[in-house]
Amino acid sequence: MIYLGISEDLFDAGVTLVDGERIVFASNEERYTRRKNEGGFPHQSLQALLEYTQVDLADIDYVCVCGHMTPPLPVRVFPFLHTLLFKAHRNREETLFKKFVDLVMFHTPVARTSEQSFSRRLTRRLLPAVMRRALPRGLRRAPLQFAEHHRAHAAGAWFCSGFEEALCLTADGMGDGLSMTVSHAVTGKPIERLWSASAGSSFGLFFEALAQAFGFTPCRDEGKITGLAATGKAENVREPSPFTLVNGVLTYTGPVGRKGVAWIRDHLVARYGRADVSAWGQDLLEKYTIEVARDWLRRTGLRHLVVAGGVFANVKLNQHLHELEEVDRLFVYPNMGDGGLSLGAICETRGFYFPKPIQHVFLGEAYTDEQIAATLNKAGLSFEYLPDPERTAAQLLAKDLIVGRFRGAMEWGPRALGNRSILVRAVDPKITGRLNTMLSRSDFMPFAPALPAEDAELYCHGVEAARHTAEFMTVCFRCTERMQTEHAPVVHVDGTARAQLVEKENNPTFHRILMELKTLVGSGVVLNTSFNIHEEPIIRTPEHAVNAFLAAGLDALIIGSYLVKQPRSGQA
Numbered sequence: 001m002i003y004l005g006i007s008e009d010l011f012d013a014g015v016t017l018v019d020g021e022r023i024v025f026a027s028n029e030e031r032y033t034r035r036k037n038e039g040g041f042p043h044q045s046l047q048a049l050l051e052y053t054q055v056d057l058a059d060i061d062y063v064c065v066c067g068h069m070t071p072p073l074p075v076r077v078f079p080f081l082h083t084l085l086f087k088a089h090r091n092r093e094e095t096l097f098k099k100f101v102d103l104v105m106f107h108t109p110v111a112r113t114s115e116q117s118f119s120r121r122l123t124r125r126l127l128p129a130v131m132r133r134a135l136p137r138g139l140r141r142a143p144l145q146f147a148e149h150h151r152a153h154a155a156g157a158w159f160c161s162g163f164e165e166a167l168c169l170t171a172d173g174m175g176d177g178l179s180m181t182v183s184h185a186v187t188g189k190p191i192e193r194l195w196s197a198s199a200g201s202s203f204g205l206f207f208e209a210l211a212q213a214f215g216f217t218p219c220r221d222e223g224k225i226t227g228l229a230a231t232g233k234a235e236n237v238r239e240p241s242p243f244t245l246v247n248g249v250l251t252y253t254g255p256v257g258r259k260g261v262a263w264i265r266d267h268l269v270a271r272y273g274r275a276d277v278s279a280w281g282q283d284l285l286e287k288y289t290i291e292v293a294r295d296w297l298r299r300t301g302l303r304h305l306v307v308a309g310g311v312f313a314n315v316k317l318n319q320h321l322h323e324l325e326e327v328d329r330l331f332v333y334p335n336m337g338d339g340g341l342s343l344g345a346i347c348e349t350r351g352f353y354f355p356k357p358i359q360h361v362f363l364g365e366a367y368t369d370e371q372i373a374a375t376l377n378k379a380g381l382s383f384e385y386l387p388d389p390e391r392t393a394a395q396l397l398a399k400d401l402i403v404g405r406f407r408g409a410m411e412w413g414p415r416a417l418g419n420r421s422i423l424v425r426a427v428d429p430k431i432t433g434r435l436n437t438m439l440s441r442s443d444f445m446p447f448a449p450a451l452p453a454e455d456a457e458l459y460c461h462g463v464e465a466a467r468h469t470a471e472f473m474t475v476c477f478r479c480t481e482r483m484q485t486e487h488a489p490v491v492h493v494d495g496t497a498r499a500q501l502v503e504k505e506n507n508p509t510f511h512r513i514l515m516e517l518k519t520l521v522g523s524g525v526v527l528n529t530s531f532n533i534h535e536e537p538i539i540r541t542p543e544h545a546v547n548a549f550l551a552a553g554l555d556a557l558i559i560g561s562y563l564v565k566q567p568r569s570g571q572a
């Protein structure tokens, strides 16, 4: 059986192709449109999937789509509305349209309808016809199935965790009327929902409001709040919590929409400053999410926890979850945002009830050396063939050069895990400032290390509960003394690091670079940051790699089996 999964949302759309239970291809729309967290129907990534995999449309047995009410039906019927919404959301200025959206989202029940409401039943009836219109002609007759938003979050994450039995926690801005859910998953059975919180009590929306009030871009820059939080003190903000959790009901009582943004900006930030307000917001998120998780872990007696949804891009929250005494194992879905729902929709609707630990997320396009050489020739760059690119990469890193690496298939999800990465040894304290300038990056955003998984305990505390999930760079660890003294550039001000543990079996070429480097300099720890500039989506093609390499002025580029030296410096 071949399944096509589609995530269509206001933000972060994408596609996945699964053959049996094997993920053949997965990619998000942002990599094609070059707009971070691109939403709407994923036309370009679907086209790329079809071209790259050469799957025959007639062979696709099911098309599985995420969301009943999210995105709202009018947006699915009239795609231009999505463009307007996307722009309005990203635009920090007040417009009439923005005020209208605010009114609909926060002051009418449209986004918060119950499962059995009239509007949801009506939408379910109309959805198949609307969706078929957006599909390529050859797919319009394929059976079409729809997954509820948070069920898809939970199902995709549980399937990839490999846990036989687990508690699944999902949290995001909102999806199909909900913002947080708790479910029980056990092998061979459908996931059973235990608890939920409405879209009106959303930590995702609260963080979006914080981002907007700080002058960041909402639905893109929430991670910056977590970065800033480590530099502030929550206790300095003497304000009552706008969230309550009473008798299992999570409620948000603060102002919402534009009024919420104005309250944070004019009342909180003006009085306490961004860093302390960030720490306060992070504290609230951790307090209530952990309270919900602990409560249900205790009630069910489960000790394996699976999390998904955009809120779990928050690596500090994830650190506290894997450190809980109630948790033996934590798994954070590698593509935790709505882009990951394309696989989740397949898992939920087709009943993938026998989880297998996902080994890697190198699920996008790869390019041949011939294709890469053609790009380099076209760019007029001189390059040399490398008989052993991994060894050369390690030698360049040992010389403290900044190396762009473009090799193998593109990563799925928000993290570059070695194949579309910028790498440099994490020793020189000045390297972070240099990289921030080269990549036009915020200086309070910490850089993350990658290290051989077998060396994890030398550099990180409390690894065991998050060993598998840390392969995808989704959790923080407290750093050892050795990490803090030898590799300070990748340790955040609070003494933690978002470490990527690189397993030989699952990420062999990157692992080899780290081991070769360790042989040369005594440590296999490198700084690994996304290969992109100006906070654009991570690069996808050889052309993107060449452009970013030249624009950022990296010292060297290992691209496929070739080495390109920076024409301007001649250092490599």
Ligand SMILES: [Fe+2]
Pocket: 149, 153, 172, 173, 174, 175, 309, 310, 337, 338
């Ligand atoms: Fe979501």
